[in-house]
Amino acid sequence: MDEQGLNDAAIMLMSLGEEEAAEVFKHLSPKEVQKLGETIARMRSVSREKVDEVINRFTQDAAAQSLLVSDTSNYVRSVLKRALGDDKAALLIDRILQGGDVSGIESLKWMDPLSVAELLRNEHPQIVAAILVHLDPDQCSGILMHLTERQRGEVMLRIATLEGIQPTALKDLNEVLFRVLAGGDKVRKSSLGGVQAAAEIINLMGSGADTAVLEAIRNYEPDLAQKIMDKMFVFDDLVKLDGRSIQVVLREVASETLVVALKGAQPEVREKILTNMSSRAATAMREDLESRGPMRLSEVEAQQREILKTVRRLADEGQVALSGGGDDAFV
Numbered sequence: 001m002d003e004q005g006l007n008d009a010a011i012m013l014m015s016l017g018e019e020e021a022a023e024v025f026k027h028l029s030p031k032e033v034q035k036l037g038e039t040i041a042r043m044r045s046v047s048r049e050k051v052d053e054v055i056n057r058f059t060q061d062a063a064a065q066s067l068l069v070s071d072t073s074n075y076v077r078s079v080l081k082r083a084l085g086d087d088k089a090a091l092l093i094d095r096i097l098q099g100g101d102v103s104g105i106e107s108l109k110w111m112d113p114l115s116v117a118e119l120l121r122n123e124h125p126q127i128v129a130a131i132l133v134h135l136d137p138d139q140c141s142g143i144l145m146h147l148t149e150r151q152r153g154e155v156m157l158r159i160a161t162l163e164g165i166q167p168t169a170l171k172d173l174n175e176v177l178f179r180v181l182a183g184g185d186k187v188r189k190s191s192l193g194g195v196q197a198a199a200e201i202i203n204l205m206g207s208g209a210d211t212a213v214l215e216a217i218r219n220y221e222p223d224l225a226q227k228i229m230d231k232m233f234v235f236d237d238l239v240k241l242d243g244r245s246i247q248v249v250l251r252e253v254a255s256e257t258l259v260v261a262l263k264g265a266q267p268e269v270r271e272k273i274l275t276n277m278s279s280r281a282a283t284a285m286r287e288d289l290e291s292r293g294p295m296r297l298s299e300v301e302a303q304q305r306e307i308l309k310t311v312r313r314l315a316d317e318g319q320v321a322l323s324g325g326g327d328d329a330f331v
Contacts (some may be wrong), residue, residue, distance in 0.1 A: 003254050004035065006039045007041075007043075008037055008041060008057075009036055010036055010039040010043060010056045011043075011051055011054045012055065012058055013051065014043070014046075015039065015054075015055060016162045029109065031136065040245035043294065044193035048284050058262075074161050093275075097243065108131065108134075109136070109139065112142075113139060113143040113145070114146050116139075116146055117143045117144075121147065121151075122144070125151065125154040125155045125157075125158050126158050128151075128155050128158075128164070129155050129159045129193070132144075132159065132201075133159055133162060133193040133197055133276075134218055135255055137200040137204055138204050138305070138309065140201045140202075140239055141201050141204035141205045142204075144156070144213075145205060149209070149212050149216075150210065150216075152212070152213050153212070153213055153216025153217065154214045154216075156198055156201065156217060157216065157220055157224075159193050159194075159197055159198045159201065160193075160194070160217060160224055160227075160228055161224065161230060162193025162194060162197075163193065163194065181239065190329045195228050196230075196231050199228050199231035199232045201234060201235075202214065202228065203232050203234065203308060204305055204308075206294060211243065214228065214229065214297070233308065233311065234249045234308070234313070235261070235265065235278055235304040235307070236265075238269050238272060238307075238311075239272045239319075240323075241272075241311075242278050243321065245320045246316060247274065247276050248319050248320055249307070249310060249314060249320060250276065250277065252310045252313075252314065253277055253306075253307055255285075257303045258303075258304050258307070259289060259292065260274070260295065260299060260300055261286070261301040261303040261304045261306075262289060262301060263292055263295050264297065264304070265304070274286065280305060
């Protein structure tokens, strides 16, 4: 959700009142709750016209929706069982619903990376990998940064070679979740992990840890390390996007995020971005960049990662096409 969408959602929730807003929050992910909470906390006053605009737009959008089935998961289960019988349907239900019953894993999503790392620090790398592939790449990378360099390499190697989690392989995982979270006995198989997942997680590490992890994997299996690198997309790879794609990305990125990210960018990346802005916006951005003093590398890298997450989201939505950092076939 972009900044404008967050502001509109915050206004809508504030208009609902505490009880109704609380019910909405119950259905959001941890990341969505955090972002909306921060947006609401920053708001001081909103014009009556803006509130009316947001409510009217929401009403129109809601009226255009039609709820065909109240519980789609149960509908899929019932239809497949009727059509295929219990045994055949069972083979497909978990794959279709992508392990919907993962209460233990869901609990981890609400925890900060350091806390999760402390819980998993002494577990076998295979168990840690099986847990981490259920989490968002940014949370996963944060957890890995709190592990030792050796642990990071071992865990990422297993994530990169993971081709799915079968029910017979979940016994140890369930026992871990029972012990550290007092629950999660029904985690089901899900086609998670693999080279793409490994590339997304490593992309978000930065600070030299990404290079160390890749080197650890390369020492074990050079071909696998190369496959991961081919799937990676780093900030410098923005120069390989065409002008239209750059403009799509810029519409989704806040100006403050962009100026911090460009402060530590390579000259060719900076020029690629600026030449795809309007002349007025580019002039303002150049002036802002020149007036900024030295910035911490960690802050610059954090904003660059935010932009990379936006690029990947747009790629997933089909608005931006890219093939990976190791390939020039960008369109």
